[in-house]
Amino acid sequence: MEPAGPAANTIATLWWVMLAGATAIFVLVTVLLALGFRSKEAAGDEKRQERSWIIGLGLLFPSTVLLALLGYGLWVGERLLPRDGPDLVQVQAEGRRWEWIFGYGDLPAVRTLNVLHIPAGRPVDVAITTSDVIHSFWVPRLAGKLDAIPGHVNVLRIEASQPGTYEGRSAEYSGVGYDHHGFTVIAHDAAGWQNFLESGR
Amino acid sequence: MTSVLSILVSPLLWLALFSGIYGLQGLSCELDLDTTTFAGISAARALLGAAWLAAIALQATLLAALHAGRFSPEGAFVRWISRATGWTGLVATIWTLFPVAVTSTCG
């Protein structure tokens, strides 16, 4: 995971927070299990044990942790949704076995095969469709994935912080050619993007 | 059979309410209710919020009835379990449907 865009960044932070929390809980459970094997005196009051183990550790502890996590996750999810902005770029991605065809809102006549050009540092909305089976559009370093489903148009917000080349993959199993079903995203700096637009016209 | 039903009734109601409100959300997006707004609140959110509150009220009523022994299940054990699942139903209704109040409706 080397995030290279705001969406992927946010998700990476989310992962590290969750990993830390999960490790702590795992250690807690392991320690409790190990302590269970101490030799011990006569058993205590069962009602009290029920209260501390089941109500305390079983009910209240996970509820608190999970509510916090759920709130955090929903807040992150809201932030990643595509919203209107002033410098938004629109592109289209159409998956088919086993290639991707990209179209550009600013250049209706241009189509590119397996290479998607975007400007760096600007939010890009990718309208994802398919002409055959289900595919999934995924550029791991830029954002999460979204499926291409027959008859539906799904919009994914991506953004590359830095110019560069990013690998994209189709992430929904689609038959024998699935292994190599990928594409490349080229994020241009402002001048490069201008060049791309002009060469297209 | 009444004892089994008294255990299952609250979670069953949650399942119905959960699916119902999920369906209502899909429908209100289909009908573009999220674009009509009154006083800053979209019609979709008002509708879903009202449905959520009604659902909570319904579960709470059921729980009260279970506590009052309205379904007269036989034995303390079944009564205890049916109250526990009654609380599960109420908490699940609040917890799983609270997104109607906070997240964007159709985005």
Add this chain to the structure above:
Amino acid sequence: MNTLARHRRLTRIWSSEPGWKGWFSTVNHNDVGRMFLVTSFFYFVVAGVLAMLIRAQLATPHSAFVGPEIYNQLFTMHGTIMMFLFAIPTFEGLAIYLLPKMLGTRDLAYPRLTAYGYWCYFFGGGMLVFSMLAGIAPDGGWFMYPPLTSKLYSPGINTDFWLIGITFVEISAICAAVEFTVSILKYRAPGMSLSKMPIFAWYALVTSLMILTGFPPLILGSVLLELERAFGFPFFQVDLGGDSLLWQHLFWLFGHPEVYIIFLPAAGVISTILPVMSSTTLLGYRWVVAAAVGLAFLSFGLWVHHMFTTGIPHMGLAFFSAASTLVAVPTGIQVFAWIGTIWKGKPQLKLPMLHILGFFLTFVIGGLTGVMVAVVPFDWQVHDTAFVTAHLHYVLFGGFVFPILAGIYYWLPLMTGRKRFFRLGEIAFALIFVGFHVTFLAMHWVGLLGQRRRISTYAPEDGWTTINLISSVGGFILAFGLALVLVEVALQVVTRHRTKRNFWNSGSLEWAMMMPPPAYTFASLPQVKDRDPLWHERLLPVQIARGEGYLGDPVGDRRESMTVEIATGAPDFHLIYPTNTRLPIFFSAVTGLFFLSMLVKLYWFAPIALVGMAAVAWRWVWVLGQKEDLGPQPVGRGLQLSNAAEVDRSPGWWGSLFLLVANATFFGSLLFGFAFLWTVAPGWPPPVFIEPSLLAVAIGVGSGVLAAIGTFAAIRSNRRGASPTFGLLLALAGALGVAATFVFTILRMPNPTEHAYGATMLVMGSYGLFHAIVVLLMVSFLFARMRAGFLSAARRAEPAIVNLWALYLAAITTLILVAINLPGLVA
């Protein structure tokens, strides 16, 4: 009668036929349970070998071991076999074998159905094995997403093997679920109230109810997809008004509960074994019961979390994300109740306990990564990567295989009467534990690095080479450990190293019999006063063997048992089981012919097979019952009970009730599919509606109500001792009226291949017609029974059963006719 004479007499009555021929005619749960377990572990080995082939392929980059065509079959079959032919049947086998023993009764509710379920599993599994040997196995991934699996993109027969074979196997799951539900609710030892029931029975009850409501959506999905493939009904074709998302909803409506259907029985095994290993009782029994019930329901609110990347609005996702986090709470309650039990008692590190510790360490990680993928944005990143593959293996191996291994080592002394001789189990456990974690921790990691699931190869530049190699090595260590387990089990079966009774000093009733268990299970049924009877009544096994409980004195050749009231455990009625018969294997073979005719596209033969099934089913019920009143039957200890034929709510009534629950879920899923296509699929509303006919609605609904009223009238007059002929004639007329209405409606439907609307309408109409014919046959059956003298004022069980089906017919007829005619009326 002394103890030995009783043992001999009961053994003669309850035994299956001697020799291998006995396998084909046995209906005894002792036999069928073991047959299930042996078969399911055969499939465990098969799917394990497939897993090894997958790991061999992925061990090195640019591997030329197998090509993608074969690889796709490998992973599809690995998942399919593990889920449908190993995990679920293992639960069925274990529960079939153990439930009657734990509940203190002699057999499950419907012995012939137990055997029928086994043979459906056997033949259906055989179809899939055949497809694999022939190299034409399904290759669409275990969740079979259309349109990849539609005729256009998967023209071969591979997909049909999956849809038809799995549906055939699912019959056995539905049969088992109906049987367990009724058995747990009604077939217990006298005195065993719900609060005194062994915890495993609670888990099995919850699991069974989940199968009844979780499997029908998948069965419907399979039926629709096969109809599309076979006849071009476009349910999932977007250009003709279908939607491939419908499959995903139906599949995961089943698929998520499925995970808990697999986990809950394992949790039941842990809740049973862990306290015994700690010489104490389970902490918070009632909390655990409530948590299991809560978990079961919440798991039905999770299905969309498998579809977070399909573009559903964020609020929709948020509902399911919230439910997915909430479901961890009841899981937490159970985990901490178990740890609290260890603290409460004096735990001993015997072999089953080692596997339980393996469960804890593995399952907790699986649960934690599960919470992670329940968080929507994180799932957007890792969905369909090796991270998810690793997560699900932590959940399923941790939450199912470890507990089942614990269970095998725990109950093997009971099953064989022998104990372990060589100490292979400890070494095997170490290999399994280390091998598993090496394999799948590595897989989490490579998933985070971006390796997608289901790829057959990768490039060295991807940087995954070392991790994949580590993972593959771990996989082979794991396989070696599991092989050692099988070797040890085989050794224990063949060596003669007899063991003492009640090997682990457990408190539950399955240890109150000789080992291995006799064919009749209990020589007499105990009166239960306690949740752990063997701890409080040391002499109970002896009293049972001496016939001091109920039904200790066999009458003739009858296989006798008795039932209880659901909540209190007070004795309810007496019953006589059917004995050894080849009817189950024959019935499932005829059922298999129907599925086979669909598979090889001999469609003209399918109706013939259906008629054959109806004929065998007729025979199936005909051989039950009596031609004269039995009156109150003595069951021992001075108690007399009515026979099952002479009560209002007989075993058949209870079974029909729960079968109808599954049936109603199927119908509900169909209505959901209609509503879903209407609101979500592009291309709706359809170009033409069926021309609405108020007359058809009136006649159809009226006839449905008439059929129900007729059966009520038949029940009333039969109970008064009068002839039920008039009521039966009314019911017959009603069923005929419903059938005619549906035929009339179907004839006026638009072409089902042109739009998903027409296809959906045809399926609904056919569903109604099918049930009208079923009720027609049932009423005719009652006529025949009346004429043959099987009905009397006392023998009143059968009309009550038909009444249930007639009521169901009336309800669905109304709903279907409204669904068919309303859109046209509104438009």
